[in-house]
Amino acid sequence: MTQRPTRNLGRKLYADRMYYLMFLPVMVFALVFSYAPMAGVALAFTKFKSTSVDGPEWIGFDNFENLFVGIKSDLFWGSFANTITLSVANLVLATILSVVIALLLNELVSRKGRSFIQTVIYLPHFMSWVVVASIFTIVLSPSDGFINNLLKGLGAKDSIYFLADEGWWTPVYLFINRWKETGWGTIIYLAALTTISPEQYEAAMVDGAGRFRQMLVITLPALSTTILIVFILNLGKVLNIFESVFVLQNPLVYDTSDVLTTFAYRVGFKDGNYALGTAIDLFKSFIGLILVLSTDAINRKIRGSSVL
Amino acid sequence: MTRSRFVAAFGVLLMLSTMAAFAQTKPKSIKLMVDGTFQVKENGEQALVDGFKALSGIDLVLNHPIHNEYYTKVDLAFATGDIPEILLLGGNNYIKYAQAGMLVDVTDLYNKSAFKKNIKDPGVIEAVKLKGKLYGIPLERGNGTVTYVRGDWLEKLGLKAPATYAEFLDMLRAFKNKNPDGLTPDQVIPITAAGLVNSDPSAPMDMYLREFYQDANPDFFQVAGKWVDGFSLPNMEGALDRMRLAYSEGLIDKEIITNKTSTARDKWNSGKVGVFNYWAGQWNQNLQLNLAANVPQGKVTPIPAIKEAKYIERPATVYAITQKNAKNAPSLFKYWYEFVLDGGKGQTWASFGTEGIFHKVVDGKLQWLPSIQDPKKPFTKAIITAETPVNKWNSRYDAPELIDKSLAVFQANSVAYGLIPFSEEAMELVPDLNQIRTKYVSKIVFGELSVKDGLAAYAKETAKYTRIILKELNSK
Numbered sequence: 001m002t003q004r005p006t007r008n009l010g011r012k013l014y015a016d017r018m019y020y021l022m023f024l025p026v027m028v029f030a031l032v033f034s035y036a037p038m039a040g041v042a043l044a045f046t047k048f049k050s051t052s053v054d055g056p057e058w059i060g061f062d063n064f065e066n067l068f069v070g071i072k073s074d075l076f077w078g079s080f081a082n083t084i085t086l087s088v089a090n091l092v093l094a095t096i097l098s099v100v101i102a103l104l105l106n107e108l109v110s111r112k113g114r115s116f117i118q119t120v121i122y123l124p125h126f127m128s129w130v131v132v133a134s135i136f137t138i139v140l141s142p143s144d145g146f147i148n149n150l151l152k153g154l155g156a157k158d159s160i161y162f163l164a165d166e167g168w169w170t171p172v173y174l175f176i177n178r179w180k181e182t183g184w185g186t187i188i189y190l191a192a193l194t195t196i197s198p199e200q201y202e203a204a205m206v207d208g209a210g211r212f213r214q215m216l217v218i219t220l221p222a223l224s225t226t227i228l229i230v231f232i233l234n235l236g237k238v239l240n241i242f243e244s245v246f247v248l249q250n251p252l253v254y255d256t257s258d259v260l261t262t263f264a265y266r267v268g269f270k271d272g273n274y275a276l277g278t279a280i281d282l283f284k285s286f287i288g289l290i291l292v293l294s295t296d297a298i299n300r301k302i303r304g305s306s307v308l
Numbered sequence: 309m310t311r312s313r314f315v316a317a318f319g320v321l322l323m324l325s326t327m328a329a330f331a332q333t334k335p336k337s338i339k340l341m342v343d344g345t346f347q348v349k350e351n352g353e354q355a356l357v358d359g360f361k362a363l364s365g366i367d368l369v370l371n372h373p374i375h376n377e378y379y380t381k382v383d384l385a386f387a388t389g390d391i392p393e394i395l396l397l398g399g400n401n402y403i404k405y406a407q408a409g410m411l412v413d414v415t416d417l418y419n420k421s422a423f424k425k426n427i428k429d430p431g432v433i434e435a436v437k438l439k440g441k442l443y444g445i446p447l448e449r450g451n452g453t454v455t456y457v458r459g460d461w462l463e464k465l466g467l468k469a470p471a472t473y474a475e476f477l478d479m480l481r482a483f484k485n486k487n488p489d490g491l492t493p494d495q496v497i498p499i500t501a502a503g504l505v506n507s508d509p510s511a512p513m514d515m516y517l518r519e520f521y522q523d524a525n526p527d528f529f530q531v532a533g534k535w536v537d538g539f540s541l542p543n544m545e546g547a548l549d550r551m552r553l554a555y556s557e558g559l560i561d562k563e564i565i566t567n568k569t570s571t572a573r574d575k576w577n578s579g580k581v582g583v584f585n586y587w588a589g590q591w592n593q594n595l596q597l598n599l600a601a602n603v604p605q606g607k608v609t610p611i612p613a614i615k616e617a618k619y620i621e622r623p624a625t626v627y628a629i630t631q632k633n634a635k636n637a638p639s640l641f642k643y644w645y646e647f648v649l650d651g652g653k654g655q656t657w658a659s660f661g662t663e664g665i666f667h668k669v670v671d672g673k674l675q676w677l678p679s680i681q682d683p684k685k686p687f688t689k690a691i692i693t694a695e696t697p698v699n700k701w702n703s704r705y706d707a708p709e710l711i712d713k714s715l716a717v718f719q720a721n722s723v724a725y726g727l728i729p730f731s732e733e734a735m736e737l738v739p740d741l742n743q744i745r746t747k748y749v750s751k752i753v754f755g756e757l758s759v760k761d762g763l764a765a766y767a768k769e770t771a772k773y774t775r776i777i778l779k780e781l782n783s784k
Contacts, residue, residue, distance in 0.1 A: 048387070049387070049732075050382075050383035050384070050386040050387045050404075051386065051404060051405065051408035051410060051732060052387070053408070053409070053410065071737065071772055071773070071776075072740065074769070075740060137566055141563060142562045142563060143494075143497075143562050143563060144494075144495075159562070161562065161563070161565075161754075163566055164565045164566060164750075164754070166756075250565045250566050250750075251503070251504075251505075251565060251743070251746040251747045251749075251750040252565050252747070252750045252751060252754060252756070254743060254747050255747070266739065266743075269380050269383070270379075270380065270739060271736060271739050272383035272386075272387070272404075273736060274387060
């Protein structure tokens with residue numbers, strides 16, 4: 001005689017009740033702070049400004065039409081292209097540099113030296129973007145900045161206004177991002193490295209593999225799943241670049257630095273057009289979702305398993 | 309007899325009830341939204357609130373966001389329905405809410421007010437009227453910026469204040485190349501500002517760098533009764549050319565684009581800057597005190613505008629009553645506006661704060677006390693700038709000569725700008741358009757585009773914006 005599934009489920013739930021109780025605060029937190037605010041996306045389909053006396057007025061897809069083909073379309077598509085360029089470049093660099101630095105740290109024999117370097121490279125993560133922007137504005141100053149003084153010492157005639165030059169802004173932006181976040185990005189990889197059995201390295205050594213060969217054939221394959229998971233997780237939030245751009249942009253580089261989030265902030269908060277600001281952000285989230293799903297689909301094809 | 313008594317009693321009752329209906333009941337509290345021009349928490353905000361309660365018996369309930377987030381919070385307050393009874397509004401934000409019907413028309417209340425007869429310059433009130441109606445009352449003049457130069461450098465170099473653009477450039481060159489403090493040309497910043505275009509929406513775009521803009525105005529204004537885009541007029545070409553040449557010669561701060569207002573001030577305070585166009589009045593004193601901390605012999609001297617230019621007085625910021633509280637408007641008007649512009653105790657509170665905390669009285673004259681936040685400096689205001697109220701009154705206060713002089717220089721050399729009556733739809737396009745304008749000014753001045761190419765690219769990129777905005781402005 002088979003038992004009813006609902007009964008089974010009820011018994012299972014009761015048996016694991018303490019686990020569910022432990023999970024409850026997390027679920028409540030997620031519902032209140034992550035899911036409930038999602039109702040706000042409905043604003044994207046309304047006309048709602050700070051001067052809307054009667055509240056939001058339903059207008060369907062008019063906001064999206066305004067963004068895609070309307071008067072704001074040039075600014076919108078420009079910021080979209082910048083978002084993709086900066087985000088993807090940042091993500092690829094972040095993944096490569098974090099893995100490389102984690103591997104190099106892993107090779108360090110001295111524990112003290114390793115701890116010291118880890119502390120030094122983690123520190124910038126805890127600085128606010130405002131502070132980081134101030135530091136680099138001073139360091140890169142065309143008047144008396146350290147870098148320009150160095151270049152002059154090496155024979156350069158003219159100083160470079162790094163933060164106000166369209167050609168320089170993107171590389172400088174990416175460099176500053178990596179300076180701030182690469183150290184922090186190594187943590188997960190360093191944790192993953194500790195799970196690799198030392199016996200594998202010993203066996204490889206017996207077979208005559210040097211350190212570089214060991215890294216290629218043991219460490220990197222062992223890290224590949226972690227790299228992919230971290231990549232996909234980061235991909236989900238890769239388009240959320242705001243603070244870093246906001247504090248580093250200026251009128252000379254608007255064409256290369258304006259991204260969807262700064263555009264949404266300007267439209268939504270500075271101009272008080274909350275509905276249009278929400279539409280921009282909803283579009284950004286939609287693109288983020290497509291990126292995550294397509295990367296997972298590619299992964300499933302290559303590796304035969306999904307990480308989502 | 310009985311009948312006539314009855315009629316008399318009825319008449320009295322009718323009169324009393326009519327009076328009661330028209331009398332302004334005293335509010336228990338006033339919800340006020342203000343920016344950083346109202347003393348901040350760290351510098352006596354509570355003392356001001358307590359002072360108001362002691363004098364009027366009314367609680368002042370403040371919504372007091374930090375200064376540079378003020379208009380974002382104002383928008384949020386209206387959007388969420390958490391609307392104050394009275395709030396401070398300036399420039400486009402005043403127009404936006406007035407045009408949207410969210411502010412009370414106070415024209416009649418103003419016309420009947422006790423303080424109207426004491427208004428010093430009716431032009432200040434006229435400048436904030438929209439289609440002949442007042443939606444807010446300024447408590448002080450709009451004020452504007454004046455060009456400050458290092459007076460000690462001028463003296464040491466044996467120069468007079470420049471009277472023409474050519475002399476102005478010669479002065480910048482002298483500051484840079486023959487610096488009397490022994491600074492090398494690389495160390496001197498002849499003139500600085502927070503950007504090439506002013507980005508504060510409550511003040512005109514061409515407010516700073518007056519010597520370079522001269523008669524050009526990159527915003528919309530009227531020519532012979534017709535609205536035009538000043539950016540596309542021939543005199544803008546001249547302004548851009550002047551800035552471009554001065555920048556390439558190293559006379560304008562290399563980092564002007566990345567300067568914030570605070571950065572520009574810090575540079576001035578460091579003693580490396582020769583010229584800085586900034587607010588007239590109290591800021592003269594602040595700049596002097598801050599410069600003297602680093603360069604004791606440093607002198608901050610306001611100079612008259614050069615022959616080719618004028619300083620700009622912006623339309624004053626106003627205190628407005630929100631439409632949501634329209635039924636209490638007469639009462640709010642009486643207990644706020646009539647109080648702070650009463651020429652007596654109320655205005656003393658609004659201008660000089662609470663006695664014993666903000667000011668003291670010596671020989672019948674008011675003197676500022678040291679500020680709470682920085683006791684090395686005196687308080688300079690409570691809510692209304694003491695030196696520039698809209699009305700005449702006996703404040704029993706002698707402003708420091710420095711402040712008076714800079715205001716006198718400004719007022720003798722300034723022209724008043726009016727409000728641009730943007731519609732709601734046009735207002736939505738203005739921030740994007742201004743960003744594009746700033747971009748092209750920057751690109752041209754930095755030499756990335758020639759003046760002609762830059763203006764042509766501007767015209768192409770902004771055609772759809774300016775067409776809509778000008779059509780709306782000129783249809784009124």
